[in-house]
Amino acid sequence: MALDGEYLKEIEAARKDLRQLLQSKKQFSPIILRLAFHDAGTYDVKAKTGGPNGSIRGELNNPANNGIKVAVDFCEQVKAKHPKVSYADLYQLAGIIAVEVTGGPIIPFVPGRQDARNQQDRGALPNPNGDAKHLRDIFHRMGLNDRDIVVLSGAHTLGRANKDRSGFDGSFTENPLKFDNSYFVNLQKEDKPGLVKFPTDKVLLQDPAFRRYVQLYAKDEKTFFAHYAESHKKMSELGFQPPRAVVKA
Template sequence: MAAPVMDPQYLKEIEKARRDLRALISSNQCAPIMLRLAWHDAGTYDVKTKTGGPNGSIRLGDELQHAANSGLKKAVDLCEQVKERHPQITYADLYQLAGGVAVEVTGGPPIDFVPGRKDSMASPEEGRLPDANRGAKHLRDIFYRMGLSDKDIVALSGGHTLGRAHPERSGFEGAWTKEPLKFDNSYYKELLNNESDPELLKLRSDKALVEDPKFKRYVELYAKDEDAFFRDYAASHKKLSELGFISPPSKLSLKVALGFVIAIVAILSHYYEGHFSWNDLSSQFHKRFNLTDLASQFQKRM
C-alpha cells in the first residue's frame, strides 16, 4: 500500500488523533495494552529481509491470532474508534502514535513521533516476538534480528513497568510493579530487589536481565537514575517504532528541493554559455540563495 502524503492536512489529523488517543487511553486506563499493541506490531521486523515491522499488519486476522498477540483485539478495536474519526491516518501510524501516547499519559518521557508509515496487507510468520520463558541468548537473537542493541533490550524491557500479565493471554499472572499504571523506573528496582513482593511478576526473560553481566549494568543504571532510563527508553522506543521506516518527504519539502534544482540549472546554463566566470558562478549562488538557510529549511520540512 502507498505511503500517506505528508501534507499539512495529514499532520493536522495526526495531532487531532493524538488528542483523541490521550482522552481514550486516560478514560479507559488502557495504556498497557496500547503500548503492547505498538510493540507487537513493530517487533516483527527483520533487518536482513526487510520484512515485518510497524506496518499495521497486526490488525489482520491471521497475525492477530498469533499466540503472542492474544488479547490485543481489544486494543485494535479501541484504536478503530480513533481511526473512524481520522480515516486518512494509516493504521501503522495510528498504532505507533498510540504506543507513544500511552507512555506519556502514564508519566513517562515524551516519544518523538515521525508520521508517514504505510500499511501492509502481509503478515509475518509467527514466532518473531520474544518468548517470556527464555533467557538472554533468545532476547539477543530476537532484538538483534530487528537491528537493536543490548541497551535497547534493557531499556525497552522497562515498558513492563506498565500493566500486568493475564493467564488467559500468556499463561502468567500478575504485575511487574506495585503501580502498573505508572511509567517509572520501578521495574528495574524490583529486578534488583531480592526481597521484593513475591506477588510481583519476574519472568524468565526478566531475570535474564540481571543474570547477564552486559544487561545488568543497564539495569543497575536505570534503577538508580530514572532520568537516564527515560532518556534511553525514549530513544529506543523511537527506534523500535521506526524499524524499516523511511520518512516520506512532505509536499513542501519537495517544492523547496525542486526550486533549488531549477535555480542550479539556470545558473549553470549561464556559466556554460560563457556569461559567468567561475568566481561569478560562486557569487550568483550566494546572491540567489542563502544556502545555509535553505538547507536548514529543507531539513526542518523532512
C-alpha cells in the same frame, strides 16, 4: 505516502483524540503499548520484512498476540474519526501516548508509515521463558542492541501478566499504571507475592552486559527516561523511511 498538510492535520487530530481517551481510560495504556511493540517487533533487519506497518490487526491468531484485539478495537474508534491516518501510524502514535499519559517520557513521533497489504508476522516475538541468547536473537534480528533490549524491557513497568497470554499472573510493579523505573528497582529485590518476574526479566540481572543497564536505570530514572525515549522511537521506526513533507503552493 505524501506528508501533505491535510495528513499532518489528521495526525494531530488523532493525537488529541488518543490522548483524551487514554487520559480518561488509563487502564488501556498497557495493552495499547503492547500493541505498538508487537506490531513493530516482527521486523527483520536483513530480510527487510515485518515491522510497524499495521499488519498486526490481521495477525491476532498468533498466540503471542493473545489479548491484543482489545487494543485494536480501542484504536478503531479513533480510526473511524480519522480514516486517512494509516493503521501503522495510529498504532505507533497510540503507544507513544500511552507512555506519555502514564507519566513516562515524551517520545518524538514522525508520521508517514504505510500499511502493509498483507500479513507480515514472519519475525518471532520474545518468549517470556527465554534466556539471554533468545533475547539477543530476537532483538538483534530487529536491528536493536543490548541497551535497547534492557531499556525497552522497562516498559513492563506498565500492566500485568495474564495467565492466558504468558502463563504468568500478576503485575510487574506495585503501580501498573505508572510509567517509572520501578521495574528495574524491583528486579534487584527478592521476589514479592503478587509481583511477577519472567525468566526474560531475571536474565537481565544474570547477564553481565544487561545487568549494568539494570543497575543504571534503577538508580537513575532520568537516564532511563532519556534512553527509553530513544529506543522506543527507534523501535517504532524499524524499516520505516520517513517520507518528505509535501508543501502545496
